[in-house]
Amino acid sequence: MRQLTQAAISFLPSLSGTLSSLLPPLWDGLTPHQPHQAIGHLYSPTDFSIFSSTPNAPPLPAHIPILASRSPYFRSLLLSGLSESRTCSAHFSEPYIIIYTVLYFIYTDTLPSFLLQRGWDTQGDIIAATPWANKIDTIAAGALLAAGAFILPGLSAQLRSVLRRTDSGSRIAPWVFRAAYLTSSESRQRVQSRKQAADSRLMESDPGERWLEEMIRTAETSSSEAEEDPTPFLGEVVEWCYQERSAVERRFKEVMQCQEELDGESGEVEIEEFVWAEFQRLMDDKEASMRSQVHV
Numbered sequence: 001m002r003q004l005t006q007a008a009i010s011f012l013p014s015l016s017g018t019l020s021s022l023l024p025p026l027w028d029g030l031t032p033h034q035p036h037q038a039i040g041h042l043y044s045p046t047d048f049s050i051f052s053s054t055p056n057a058p059p060l061p062a063h064i065p066i067l068a069s070r071s072p073y074f075r076s077l078l079l080s081g082l083s084e085s086r087t088c089s090a091h092f093s094e095p096y097i098i099i100y101t102v103l104y105f106i107y108t109d110t111l112p113s114f115l116l117q118r119g120w121d122t123q124g125d126i127i128a129a130t131p132w133a134n135k136i137d138t139i140a141a142g143a144l145l146a147a148g149a150f151i152l153p154g155l156s157a158q159l160r161s162v163l164r165r166t167d168s169g170s171r172i173a174p175w176v177f178r179a180a181y182l183t184s185s186e187s188r189q190r191v192q193s194r195k196q197a198a199d200s201r202l203m204e205s206d207p208g209e210r211w212l213e214e215m216i217r218t219a220e221t222s223s224s225e226a227e228e229d230p231t232p233f234l235g236e237v238v239e240w241c242y243q244e245r246s247a248v249e250r251r252f253k254e255v256m257q258c259q260e261e262l263d264g265e266s267g268e269v270e271i272e273e274f275v276w277a278e279f280q281r282l283m284d285d286k287e288a289s290m291r292s293q294v295h296v
Contacts, residue, residue, distance in 0.1 A: 048067060
């Protein structure tokens with residue numbers, strides 16, 4: 001792996017305004033990537049490849065000095081001595097469009113313009129033909145979760161601003177609530193309590209409970225590294241969902257049913273069930289609060 005110098009790490013953050021030209025173009029979401037195709041940029045040789053979970057998506061070429069200087073997560077990964085630092089590549093469970101959003105922010109300190117302009121890509125062309133053309137809000141919600149995992153509080157703040165402006169109603173509420181809740185300090189406390197209860201019941205570690213540990217790490221990262229307290233955003237989302245509770249509950253159930261039919265993987269389903277239970281709890285708490293105010 002290319003040697004990372006302290007000079008490079010300290011110098012590159014000041015160049016964020018000029019780094020966007022080093023990014024690969026946004027994949028159209030349709031053309032399958034051929035493994036033999038070169039992934040380097042013609043005018044900016046790259047030394048690291050990032051693979052997403054999206055089938056047929058091209059890997060995202062990146063630059064080790066930029067990743068290490070502008071992302072604490074990647075700095076730790078690249079200096080860890082793990083396989084990623086030796087192979088100069090990393091595989092993530094997030095879909096292509098989420099990884100692209102994370103990478104774009106690392107290079108530019110801002111969001112891709114299709115998120116800011118709600119449907120336009122970085123070249124100014126409308127993305128109506130791509131699979132994510134009508135998924136701007138769900139992309140923002142998914143990227144908010146990823147921002148916590150990748151320790152990018154600035155990205156989290158910008159994505160919350162995008163989600164505050166959403167006009168998609170109950171259709172995307174489950175994803176927004178999920179992201180708001182799992183990146184809040186409240187989720188960390190609830191998950192820790194649940195894991196302690198699970199530990200007290202089990203003599204040995206239960207594979208079915210491993211997802212709790214991953215959730216704890218995500219919540220702790222999001223809370224400890226945040227530039228702003230994410231909990232008020234959760235309160236805003238709870239208020240919004242409460243106004244359309246019946247419609248949001250129906251949408252939640254539809255999403256959970258699709259999740260079970262698509263894969264039913266242990267861990268992901270448990271997380272969705274946990275989020276659904278917490279949604280119901282917070283809605284009931286809100287209902288009780290409203291009733292108490294009426295009787296005052």
